[in-house]
Amino acid sequence: MRDTLLPFSLPAIGNDDIAEVVAALRSGWITTGPRAQAFEQEFAKFVGADSALALNSGTAALHVALATLGVGPGDVVITSDITFCSGVHVIEQTGARSVVVDVEPDTLNIDPAQVEKAAAMLRAGERLAAIIPVDLHGHPCDRAALIGIARKYGCALVEDAAHAFPAKYRGHPIGEAEDAGIPVLTAFSFYATKNLTTGEGGMLTGAAETIDDARVWSLHGISADAWRRQGRRAWAYEVTRPGFKYNMPDIQAAMGIAQLPRVASFASRREEIARRYNEAFAHFEELRVPAHRPDVEHAWHIYALRVDDTCISRDQFIEELFARNIAASVHFIPVHLHRYYREKYGWSGSDFPVAGREWERLVSLPIYPAMSDADVGDVIEAVSGIVTANRKAAAGYAASRA
Numbered sequence: 001m002r003d004t005l006l007p008f009s010l011p012a013i014g015n016d017d018i019a020e021v022v023a024a025l026r027s028g029w030i031t032t033g034p035r036a037q038a039f040e041q042e043f044a045k046f047v048g049a050d051s052a053l054a055l056n057s058g059t060a061a062l063h064v065a066l067a068t069l070g071v072g073p074g075d076v077v078i079t080s081d082i083t084f085c086s087g088v089h090v091i092e093q094t095g096a097r098s099v100v101v102d103v104e105p106d107t108l109n110i111d112p113a114q115v116e117k118a119a120a121m122l123r124a125g126e127r128l129a130a131i132i133p134v135d136l137h138g139h140p141c142d143r144a145a146l147i148g149i150a151r152k153y154g155c156a157l158v159e160d161a162a163h164a165f166p167a168k169y170r171g172h173p174i175g176e177a178e179d180a181g182i183p184v185l186t187a188f189s190f191y192a193t194k195n196l197t198t199g200e201g202g203m204l205t206g207a208a209e210t211i212d213d214a215r216v217w218s219l220h221g222i223s224a225d226a227w228r229r230q231g232r233r234a235w236a237y238e239v240t241r242p243g244f245k246y247n248m249p250d251i252q253a254a255m256g257i258a259q260l261p262r263v264a265s266f267a268s269r270r271e272e273i274a275r276r277y278n279e280a281f282a283h284f285e286e287l288r289v290p291a292h293r294p295d296v297e298h299a300w301h302i303y304a305l306r307v308d309d310t311c312i313s314r315d316q317f318i319e320e321l322f323a324r325n326i327a328a329s330v331h332f333i334p335v336h337l338h339r340y341y342r343e344k345y346g347w348s349g350s351d352f353p354v355a356g357r358e359w360e361r362l363v364s365l366p367i368y369p370a371m372s373d374a375d376v377g378d379v380i381e382a383v384s385g386i387v388t389a390n391r392k393a394a395a396g397y398a399a400s401r402a
Helices: 015-027 034-047 058-068 086-094 112-119 143-153 208-218 250-281 314-323 339-345 353-361 373-401
Strands: 051-055 075-080 097-101 127-132 156-160 184-189 202-206 303-307 362-365
Touching: 015 250, 034 051, 034 202, 034 250, 051 058, 051 208, 051 250, 058 086, 058 127, 058 156, 058 184, 058 202, 058 208, 075 086, 075 112, 086 097, 097 112, 097 339, 112 143, 127 143, 143 156, 202 208, 250 303, 250 373, 303 353, 314 362, 314 373, 353 362
Parallel strands: 075 097, 075 127, 127 156, 156 184
Antiparallel strands: 051 202, 184 202, 303 362
């Protein structure tokens, strides 16, 4: 057993990141400026987007997207039951009605059939404004099916790709420009645990005209930011809408610029760890390794194992991992279980049979580039040992009852 705790996640911070941040500090321009602009351009090129807007979080990217689309009271936005709470908070903050639907049994991504069902059951006078699918754990959602539904109902698709950089769907990078006949926007997160980090941060990609509009929303609704207002009349600006304070400063963008060239190596290491986990755990009938459909390239942001509760409860499994100095987590507690949403909408587990069943089996294991081969081996040994020990205990109990 390990002598020290293996953290659930650690950022991959290198000397290039530090040097770029120091250069930003020494430049005299630390808020949104030339580095934020450069990061936007480089990121857009990397994913093949028309345009990109750097923001201070992935949540901000989702909120700005909805504001730019004009989502508000009388509108409905459909999203997944298994998502981080902020993905539903942003809908509530627009005044629209949140409609949460169940997930697919394999990927745990939003189920297009449930989206179609919900879209056909709107209340009188309501408009379906957007669908927010989540690329859960780094596995892209069924984009083709969801875009087809969005076209049918004339709504936008705002893809929550907080876990999905640099994933691909049918050979195309998530965030790539697409002529779908509807507005398509993609929101990324660069939080400390993400595959690329700026400490805190996010990015919104989409059509250039839409991103130009989103840029104004992202900084108080002012027609131009400080970098673009330099000169004798730098004090002059005009407020065109009641915007937010969501801009990404250059200090954060500096990290993004330095990390972007290393994303391929980060992704390769995550994939290698996932492969080792899959090989080690696939033969345990008490465990279910993550789904990976053949038409996608998984980002492996989260390695979400599912544990058969006839062997051991998920909570006890995590406790036993911790006792072996392995930190683990759960991604995510379904939206319908959170008190605010449960009380406001009256949702219950029977409304979400797949999410309600599967989340209780989820265990997120450490998976990040800074892990050594020995660290990976320690996780495999701990998981295998827990399953084997509890299998023997269950067999002994069954024999005593015979």
